[in-house]
Amino acid sequence: MGRIRKKKSGGTPELSTASLPDIVFMLLFFFMVTTTMREVDLKISLKKPRATEIQKLERKDLVAYIYVGTPKNAATYGTEPRVQLDDQLATTQDIGGFVVVKREEINEKERPLMTVSIKSDIKVRMGLIGDIKQELRKAQALKINYSTNPTTSEELFKEY
Amino acid sequence: MADIAFLLLIFFLVTTTMDVDKGLNRKLPPWDDNPIKETSTIKEKNVFVVLVNGQDQLLVEDEYMDVRDLRQAAKEFIDNNGDGSCDVCKGSRDPESSDNPAKAIISLQNDRGTSYETYIKVQNELVAAYNDLRDELAQSQFGKPFDLLGEEAKKFVQDKYPQIISEAEPVSLGGR
Numbered sequence: 160m161g162r163i164r165k166k167k168s169g170g171t172p173e174l175s176t177a178s179l180p181d182i183v184f185m186l187l188f189f190f191m192v193t194t195t196m197r198e199v200d201l202k203i204s205l206k207k208p209r210a211t212e213i214q215k216l217e218r219k220d221l222v223a224y225i226y227v228g229t230p231k232n233a234a235t236y237g238t239e240p241r242v243q244l245d246d247q248l249a250t251t252q253d254i255g256g257f258v259v260v261k262r263e264e265i266n267e268k269e270r271p272l273m274t275v276s277i278k279s280d281i282k283v284r285m286g287l288i289g290d291i292k293q294e295l296r297k298a299q300a301l302k303i304n305y306s307t308n309p310t311t312s313e314e315l316f317k318e319y
Numbered sequence: 320m321a322d323i324a325f326l327l328l329i330f331f332l333v334t335t336t337m338d339v340d341k342g343l344n345r346k347l348p349p350w351d352d353n354p355i356k357e358t359s360t361i362k363e364k365n366v367f368v369v370l371v372n373g374q375d376q377l378l379v380e381d382e383y384m385d386v387r388d389l390r391q392a393a394k395e396f397i398d399n400n401g402d403g404s405c406d407v408c409k410g411s412r413d414p415e416s417s418d419n420p421a422k423a424i425i426s427l428q429n430d431r432g433t434s435y436e437t438y439i440k441v442q443n444e445l446v447a448a449y450n451d452l453r454d455e456l457a458q459s460q461f462g463k464p465f466d467l468l469g470e471e472a473k474k475f476v477q478d479k480y481p482q483i484i485s486e487a488e489p490v491s492l493g494g495r
Contacts, residue, residue: 180321187324190331208439212446216340227435276340279435286431288438289489296350305439306342312447315440316387 202236203228203243208281209310209319216304221272223261223300225254225291228280240283242291251290258298278306281319343442365417367396367425371441373432386440393448397423397480407456407479420452420480428487449482456480 205228216222226243230236241248244257262270275295279288295303369389370378377384379392399416400408408420417423425445429438450465453476457465461472468476 180324183321183324183328187328187331190328190335194331194335208436210343210439210443212343212443212450213341214344216342219340222340274344276342281434281436281439283435284431285429285433285435285438285489288435289429289431292347293350293488296347299349301347301349302344303347304340304342304344305442306340307439307443309341315443319436 199224199226199243199246201226201228201243202232202246202248203230203241203280205278205280206282207278207306207308209315210305210307211310211312211315213307213309214304216274216276218269218272221265221269222274222276222304223258224276224278225257226278227283227287227291229282240280240287242287251287251294254291254294255298258295258300262300272302273300274302274304275300276304276306343439343446345442361424362418362422364401364415365422365424367393367417367423369425369427369441369445371427371429371433371437373430375434375437377441386437386444389441389444390448390451393425393445394451396425397448398452399423405479407460409455423483425484426487427484429489431489433489445484446482449480452480453477 203226205226227240228243229238229240230248236248242251242254243249244253249257258275262273265273277288277291292303295301368378368380372378377386377389379389384392395410396417397420398408398410400410400412400419401414401416402418403412405419405421410416427441427445429441453465456476456479457463457468457472460476461468465473465476
């Protein structure tokens, strides 16, 4: 028969773990709220250029992303750089429609603030980027952002 | 209960991506179906021509230049103050270079074969030239860097050094 022994008095009392679930839940909610699942999986290889004079993109909900780079699946899509919109490889002609769709998703008051972020690989030639810019101009998406990685001025000119 | 919470916590910890998007902000000119030939005349000395070819080489004001020297050259051009109307400029007042920062235009044209990396570097250096000048003015006038200035002071500095970078459509010369 077990007997309940009375704890000896003295010594350090055990730390109460009663509040542990509360703490864990608090952390849980914090991460749940801040988590943004990666919206797209990249079908192109992307190595962003580096720059020093960069600005933060403030409102993520007002940003549409255009990815440019060489397809990862070269056997199917070839080795020429391609444009990726959302989850699909596309051509520059699709950009106009894409911008219109993205603009519709934003509430009317904030539409002029929409920014298009161009995430392009460093090896892409400017011909393609120029075509994208022309399409954006036609679609009246004039605020753009060239996505870059931050660096220091000393590092900027080193081999990347 | 706590176990489940822990499990969820670890899941969200792993999937969280905290990356903030950063980059160079630029503005495109509106599309014009039938562009009118520009009639207003701009003096040649007020234009700082930067050309980038398909081999990622720079031609700045008809001279070959390394990207590393572009920032300094652009700063000297913008800050030149040829007609003396800019009271905060410290330029050399060379009559062959720009009149004042408000008139100084940087014209950038690249080849279709220019790599994106070089293009971003050139853009970065040109923006850096303006940012450097604004920072210097902010430091001497208000004693702190441009980013930390109040709205009014920022506007004052921006008016002194307006950012005028004009981009021409890329040409195809290199055949790449």
